Amino acid sequence: MNTNKILLTGASSYVGARMYIDLKDKYTITGTYHSNKLFSELRQLNLKDKQSIKDSVKREKPEVIIHVANHASPRPAFKDKIDFIELNKQATKNLIKTANEFNCKIIFISSFAAIEPDNIYGKLKHESEELIKQTKAGYVILRPSLIIGGSPNTTNDRPHNRLLRSYENKDQVAEYDTSWTFQPSYVGHLSDISDQVIAKDIWDKTFPVVIDKLVTQYQLAKDIIKPLGITVKPIDKQFTYPTLRESTDSLKQFSLKPSSYQEMINTIIKEIRLTK
Numbered sequence: 001m002n003t004n005k006i007l008l009t010g011a012s013s014y015v016g017a018r019m020y021i022d023l024k025d026k027y028t029i030t031g032t033y034h035s036n037k038l039f040s041e042l043r044q045l046n047l048k049d050k051q052s053i054k055d056s057v058k059r060e061k062p063e064v065i066i067h068v069a070n071h072a073s074p075r076p077a078f079k080d081k082i083d084f085i086e087l088n089k090q091a092t093k094n095l096i097k098t099a100n101e102f103n104c105k106i107i108f109i110s111s112f113a114a115i116e117p118d119n120i121y122g123k124l125k126h127e128s129e130e131l132i133k134q135t136k137a138g139y140v141i142l143r144p145s146l147i148i149g150g151s152p153n154t155t156n157d158r159p160h161n162r163l164l165r166s167y168e169n170k171d172q173v174a175e176y177d178t179s180w181t182f183q184p185s186y187v188g189h190l191s192d193i194s195d196q197v198i199a200k201d202i203w204d205k206t207f208p209v210v211i212d213k214l215v216t217q218y219q220l221a222k223d224i225i226k227p228l229g230i231t232v233k234p235i236d237k238q239f240t241y242p243t244l245r246e247s248t249d250s251l252k253q254f255s256l257k258p259s260s261y262q263e264m265i266n267t268i269i270k271e272i273r274l275t276k
């Protein structure tokens with residue numbers, strides 16, 4: 001067991017729950033939740049409460065904070081913009097201030113949306129990335145694109161969980177978008193890279209976390225759930241998100257598994273078969 005202590009925010013989220021189970025046997029890790037206690041040992045933390053952040057960090061004394069808990073798309077901002085800004089920017093600011101007081105490093109789960117922000121989600125991820133760079137003890141920014149792969153959280157309305165829904169509703173034809181092309185991200189790579197940057201002491205870096213292949217959501221669905229017997233149909237949702245292609249050269253040092261698109265698809269099909 002690595003002796004580093006970790007505080008992981010959003011341990012009940014789709015991404016955070018997977019990172020929590022991947023890392024919990026290797027580190028002394030405290031996972032936090034806000035309203036959904038997915039694992040009985042998680043501690044409650046409302047990231048919009050500055051004092052609670054300070055109390056948590058003071059109590060847990062982590063060497064590394066893995067900051068996962070953010071609204072994961074611009075949609076919640078249409079309903080409550082103030083709440084959106086409080087979680088996706090103000091909380092980050094407060095977390096960094098506290099990290100600097102207690103000499104903690106931060107690994108921040110950002111997004112490809114931060115590269116060329118075209119909505120409030122990308123804009124705040126971009127601004128949070130700039131703030132994270134002020135973490136004095138060290139920072140790592142991980143930038144995934146659309147994330148797929150198994151997680152203990154199977155219920156949040158995230159792209160991977162929509163594939164699971166299509167698999168559960170076997171009789172319905174599943175329609176998936178053909179308009180937006182992107183490099184997909186495998187959820188387990190976020191845990192692997194976090195583990196390795198801590199173990200190898202790699203700090204003050206930003207990594208794109210993607211598989212080097214451009215696909216659409218239709219192609220992903222066809223490759224993952226069609227072999228499981230689901231009828232997948234293309235639909236043009238006329239998304240206007242930019243197509244960004246980032247080099248994956250900086251990821252080679254991590255020898256990530258699965259390492260290719262096809263390996264990732266095979267891994268995810270196995271994960272889905274195991275959960276259902």
Ligand SMILES: NC(=O)c1ccc[n+]([C@@H]2O[C@H](COP(=O)([O-])OP(=O)(O)OC[C@H]3O[C@@H](n4cnc5c(N)ncnc54)[C@H](OP(=O)(O)O)[C@@H]3O)[C@@H](O)[C@H]2O)c1
Pocket residue numbers: 010011012013014015016032033034035036037045046047048067068069070071072073087109110111112144145146147148153156158159
């Ligand atoms: N999923 C993707 O495809 C994707 C792609 C790129 C980047 N990301 C990034 O990955 C991270 C996780 O995304 P996700 O898809 O796993 O999100 P998610 O499943 O929608 O989870 C969002 C999390 O935010 C937490 N939260 C909400 N309000 C909070 C508050 N006031 N205090 C503390 N926590 C609060 C929720 O906690 P409770 O459930 O306990 O209420 C929940 O765990 C985000 O930073 C997102 O931007 C995701």
